[in-house]
Structures are given as C-alpha cells and as structure tokens.
Amino acid sequence: MAPAxxxxxxARCRAPLQRPENGNIDTAIAxxxxxxxxxxxxxxxxxxxxxxxxxxxxTTLTGAALxxxxxxxxxxxxLVFLTTVVGPFLQIAALLYLLIPLRGAREAPGQNTxxxxxxxxxxxxxxxxxxxxxxVALVRLSAYARVIPGVALWSCALLMLTLAALTSRTTPGQxxxxxxxxxx
Numbered sequence: 001m002a003p004a005x006x007x008x009x010x011a012r013c014r015a016p017l018q019r020p021e022n023g024n025i026d027t028a029i030a031x032x033x034x035x036x037x038x039x040x041x042x043x044x045x046x047x048x049x050x051x052x053x054x055x056x057x058x059t060t061l062t063g064a065a066l067x068x069x070x071x072x073x074x075x076x077x078x079l080v081f082l083t084t085v086v087g088p089f090l091q092i093a094a095l096l097y098l099l100i101p102l103r104g105a106r107e108a109p110g111q112n113t114x115x116x117x118x119x120x121x122x123x124x125x126x127x128x129x130x131x132x133x134x135x136v137a138l139v140r141l142s143a144y145a146r147v148i149p150g151v152a153l154w155s156c157a158l159l160m161l162t163l164a165a166l167t168s169r170t171t172p173g174q175x176x177x178x179x180x181x182x183x184x
Contacts, residue, residue: 023169023174025099025102025103025178026103027169028095028099028166028169028170029096029099029100029103031162031165031166031169032092032095032096032099032166033096034162035088035092035159035162035163035166036092036093036096038155038156038158038159038162039088039089039092039159041151041152041155042061042152042155042156042159043060043061043062043085043152044060044152045060045150045151045152045155046058046059046060046063046150046151046152047059047060047061047064047134047149047150047152047153047156048134048138048147048148048149048150048153049147049148049150050141050145050146050147050148051145051146051148052144052145052146058150060152061084061085061152061156062081062085064080065077065078065080065081065084065085068080080130082124083124083125083127083129083130084127084130087121087124087125088125088127088159088163090118090121091118091121091122091125091163092163092166094114094115094117094118094121095118095166095170097114098111098114098115098118098175099170099178102178102179102182105181105182106182107179107182107183111179115172115175119172122167125163127156127159127160127163128160128164130156131156131157131160134153134156
C-alpha cells in the first residue's frame with residue numbers, strides 16, 4: 001500500500017486514483033469563508049425574475065420553499081428548505097467552527113462529535129441537485145415567459161462549486177491529519 005503522500009494509483013495504467021491529502025488548512029478556511037459569503041448572497045437576492053403577460057415575479061431560495069408550503073406541499077417545502085438552506089449553512093458553519101481553532105493549534109469543544117455529525121450531514125446537502133432542477137425548470141419555462149437570472153442563481157452556482165472544493169479539501173483523512181498536527 002502506498003503512503004498517503006504518494007497517492008493511490010491504478011494497478012493497470014498507473015493513473016492517479018486519489019490525490020495526496022496534504023492540504024493547507026488556510027485554503028480550507030478561505031473556501032469556507034467564500035462559501036459563507038456566497039450562501040448569504042444566495043439567500044438575500046432573487047434566484048430568477050419571471051416576466052409573463054405584463055407581470056413580473058421574483059423569488060428567493062426561502063421564497064421557493066414558502067411557495068411550495070403555501071401550495072400544500074409541506075413535505076417538499078421542508079425538504080427544499082432543509083437541503084438548500086439549513087444543510088449548507090450547517091456544513092459551512094461547522095467547518096469554520098472546527099477549522100479556525102485548528103489553525104491556531106487548538107481544538108474546538110466537541111470537535112470529534114461535530115466532525116462525525118458533519119460527515120453524516122454532508123450527503124444531504126443537495127445544492128447540486130437543486131441547481132440542476134432549477135436549470136431544467138428555467139429552460140422549460142423560457143418557452144412561455146421571459147426568464148431573467150438573478151444574483152442568487154449565479155451565487156448558488158458558485159456556492160455549489162465552492163462546496164465541492166471545500167468537501168474535497170476537508171476529507172476525513174485530511175481533517176484528522178490537521179488534528180494530529182495541532183496536538184503535536
């Protein structure tokens with residue numbers, strides 16, 4: 001078995017299967033702060049503006065969940081709200097809570113429990129699935145109305161990419177290496 005510093009390679013073609021995990025904690029913190037800013041932009045501004053028959057409507061992420069709720073789709077509204085608002089915020093906040101003390105060679109209270117919970121919550125943040133659904137709906141809707149992308153749509157797309165980069169930088173193996181370094 002190759003050490004983590006060399007990465008894992010395919011036995012047949014020798015192509016890298018896993019990159020070495022020796023990431024910089026500052027990079028992870030910068031990504032988390034960027035994700036937090038993008039998250040707030042995504043929730044503060046409208047996703048899209050739709051113009052049809054002389055009227056204009058705009059909605060936010062929370063407005064989308066509230067719209068589903070007002071149409072008696074309570075379960076779907078809760079799912080949208082939890083996976084596009086609550087889940088990403090908890091992921092970003094938990095990572096900042098854990099990483100900032102680690103940078104100063106300290107441990108956050110409840111660090112091990114919080115990181116294990118974070119590992120359980122990560123698969124339930126569906127920003128990517130939500131963005132795909134929004135794009136499909138907007139393409140279909142553009143045949144019937146004028147659709148103007150809002151600031152939140154672009155910041156959601158950037159948030160999706162930033163969260164993917166953050167997740168790849170804060171793998172469990174990398175996180176526990178940072179913990180080990182802070183203890184020594």
